[in-house]
Amino acid sequence: MKNKAKQKQIAIKILATIFSFLIFGLLWEMLVRFSDVGRVMPGPLETLQSFFEHFTEKYSAYTLPEHVWRSLRRVLTGYFFAAIAAIALGILMASYKTIDAIVSPLFNMVRPIPPVAWIPLAILWFGINDGSKYFLIFWASFLSMVQNVYAGTKSADPKLIGAAKMLGANDGHIFLTIVLPSAVPYIFSGLQLGINSAWAMAIGSEMIRSTDGVGWLIIRGMDNNNLLQELVGILAVGIVGFALASVLRGVEAKLCRWNKRGT
Amino acid sequence: MSMEQERDLTKRQMIVCDHVSKTFYTKNTETKVIADLNITANENEFLVLFGPGQCGKTTALNVMAGLETATSGTVTVGNEIVTKPGPERGFVYQTTALFPWYTVMKNVEYGPRARGMSKKERRKKAQYYIDLVGLGGFENSFPNQLSGGMQQRVGIARAYCNEPAVLFMDEPFGHLDAQTRYLMQEEIIRIWEKERRTVVFVTNNIEEAVYLADRVIVLTNCPTRVKKEFIIDLPRPRNYTDDKFLNLRAEIQDVVDKTL
Ligand SMILES: Nc1ncnc2c1ncn2[C@@H]1O[C@H](COP(=O)(O)OP(=O)(O)OP(=O)(O)O)[C@@H](O)[C@H]1O
Ligand SMILES: [Mg+2]
Numbered sequence: 001m002k003n004k005a006k007q008k009q010i011a012i013k014i015l016a017t018i019f020s021f022l023i024f025g026l027l028w029e030m031l032v033r034f035s036d037v038g039r040v041m042p043g044p045l046e047t048l049q050s051f052f053e054h055f056t057e058k059y060s061a062y063t064l065p066e067h068v069w070r071s072l073r074r075v076l077t078g079y080f081f082a083a084i085a086a087i088a089l090g091i092l093m094a095s096y097k098t099i100d101a102i103v104s105p106l107f108n109m110v111r112p113i114p115p116v117a118w119i120p121l122a123i124l125w126f127g128i129n130d131g132s133k134y135f136l137i138f139w140a141s142f143l144s145m146v147q148n149v150y151a152g153t154k155s156a157d158p159k160l161i162g163a164a165k166m167l168g169a170n171d172g173h174i175f176l177t178i179v180l181p182s183a184v185p186y187i188f189s190g191l192q193l194g195i196n197s198a199w200a201m202a203i204g205s206e207m208i209r210s211t212d213g214v215g216w217l218i219i220r221g222m223d224n225n226n227l228l229q230e231l232v233g234i235l236a237v238g239i240v241g242f243a244l245a246s247v248l249r250g251v252e253a254k255l256c257r258w259n260k261r262g263t
Numbered sequence: 264m265s266m267e268q269e270r271d272l273t274k275r276q277m278i279v280c281d282h283v284s285k286t287f288y289t290k291n292t293e294t295k296v297i298a299d300l301n302i303t304a305n306e307n308e309f310l311v312l313f314g315p316g317q318c319g320k321t322t323a324l325n326v327m328a329g330l331e332t333a334t335s336g337t338v339t340v341g342n343e344i345v346t347k348p349g350p351e352r353g354f355v356y357q358t359t360a361l362f363p364w365y366t367v368m369k370n371v372e373y374g375p376r377a378r379g380m381s382k383k384e385r386r387k388k389a390q391y392y393i394d395l396v397g398l399g400g401f402e403n404s405f406p407n408q409l410s411g412g413m414q415q416r417v418g419i420a421r422a423y424c425n426e427p428a429v430l431f432m433d434e435p436f437g438h439l440d441a442q443t444r445y446l447m448q449e450e451i452i453r454i455w456e457k458e459r460r461t462v463v464f465v466t467n468n469i470e471e472a473v474y475l476a477d478r479v480i481v482l483t484n485c486p487t488r489v490k491k492e493f494i495i496d497l498p499r500p501r502n503y504t505d506d507k508f509l510n511l512r513a514e515i516q517d518v519v520d521k522t523l
Binding site: 070159160162163164165166167168169170173181183227256257258259 | 329330348349354360364373374377406407425442
């Protein structure tokens with residue numbers, strides 16, 4: 001019974017998604033065909049066709065998947081180290097008052113500065129090529145993750161900590177079995193924010209100066225007045241961003257099974 | 264000295280609260296919650312603390328368990344003065360305090376695991392207590408998949424599984440529906456008769472007090488102190504509508520009405 005209802009719900013969801021894409025595509029196509037929009041915008045079918053053509057055809061030196069891969073490599077490298085640093089610093093700040101007292105003022109000062117403001121300095125410090133990109137991606141995602149890790153580590157219920165102590169757990173065991181699990185949902189929303197910032201920064205920094213990557217693809221499209229290329233790039237950015245977020249959500253759902261109600 | 268009290272002296276004293284008081288200090292207020300508490304519980308006794316809502320029952324239990332420190336006075340459990348929480352004492356909470364990310368099994372085996380017992384041994388022990396509280400088959404369920412009554416059973420099994428010398432229970436059935444509550448009262452006595460421990464059980468339900476207790480200690484309003492104590496010398500299993508039961512209940516009610 002329950003399973004059937006669930007299947008039906010999923011079917012409805014899929015149908016609704018297809019429907020909304022169809023409507024959107026139709027409106028887009030009509031606008032392009034029957035209005036002036038057509039002069040500044042290729043139609044959806046044309047875009048899709050070009051999108052798939054560039055799986056084999058090259059823009060400059062690389063095919064579309066190769067450009068995507070180059071951007072992804074930058075994102076994942078910067079993001080990986082940012083996540084480790086943010087989790088470590090967030091936990092340390094939340095666990096030790098002295099560290100918190102020393103780091104917080106600095107952190108509060110730099111946090112409101114949009115990461116893009118660092119672009120010129122980053123290029124000066126780490127070079128115009130991948131060095132500055134790694135740094136900017138790292139910084140942008142680090143900033144958006146630290147606070148969540150911090151809040152998560154602080155979120156453990158004192159009653160549960162008391163219960164663990166009553167059962168004979170020492171501080172280390174309490175950290176591993178109570179504090180960390182309480183923090184996991186917060187850490188994941190941090191990771192989710194972080195991957196968004198990292199991806200945005202990767203595309204942005206590729207637009208500034210690069211010879212490959214999806215950001216470069218888009219900006220090259222602009223330089224050459226190639227609207228189709230721009231749109232294909234934007235489409236790829238959207239798909240990859242969605243995929244990254246989905247992977248994280250999947251991992252979270254696995255780890256936080258207890259957070260969900262029902263079976 | 265009455266006959267009963269004399270008889271008590273021959274038993275080993277497990278818990279002694281000696282002139283315990285507790286005041287909470289906040290920025291510009293102080294709340295005296297426990298005035299002066301002198302309580303003893305004998306080995307393997309089922310002691311019920313009965314008091315009105317907000318009188319400081321949870322605070323008293325927290326102090327005895329070591330979760331709060333007394334402002335003055337001492338609590339001794341066994342031969343040791345209580346200064347911090349520890350596994351020699353078990354605690355069952357008023358509202359569920361299960362670890363939501365752990366299954367029933369992992370909740371129940373938490374204490375033995377924290378103290379380094381081997382997996383095989385602690386699994387066996389946990390299974391015994393899970394079965395004892397009637398939750399066999401739910402080992403792999405998460406707390407939020409269980410009803411309130413079942414969650415309290417897990418809490419009881421978790422406390423028992425650590426095999427503490429004394430158990431503190433803070434209104435564990437307070438938020439259950441009447442039907443489940445009666446059932447759980449029966450169950451807790453069955454478990455206690457099987458696994459004898461010193462139990463200090465807090466309630467604000469007079470019927471529950473008379474049903475469970477070897478001895479009922481009636482507490483006053485906040486700041487609380489002992490008003491009077493009653494030995495409940497009824498055979499088990501007890502009957503809620505038995506004449507003797509009802510008489511005792513009325514007798515206690517009388518004292519409560521006067522003290523409030
Ligand atoms: N940490 C605290 N700081 C300040 N006041 C507190 C604290 N803990 C309890 N109190 C106060 O002490 C009083 C008694 O609280 P306590 O929870 O011990 O009563 P209780 O008898 O267990 O109540 P209930 O019947 O609701 O379970 C309350 O008025 C409460 O506001
Ligand atoms: Mg209470």
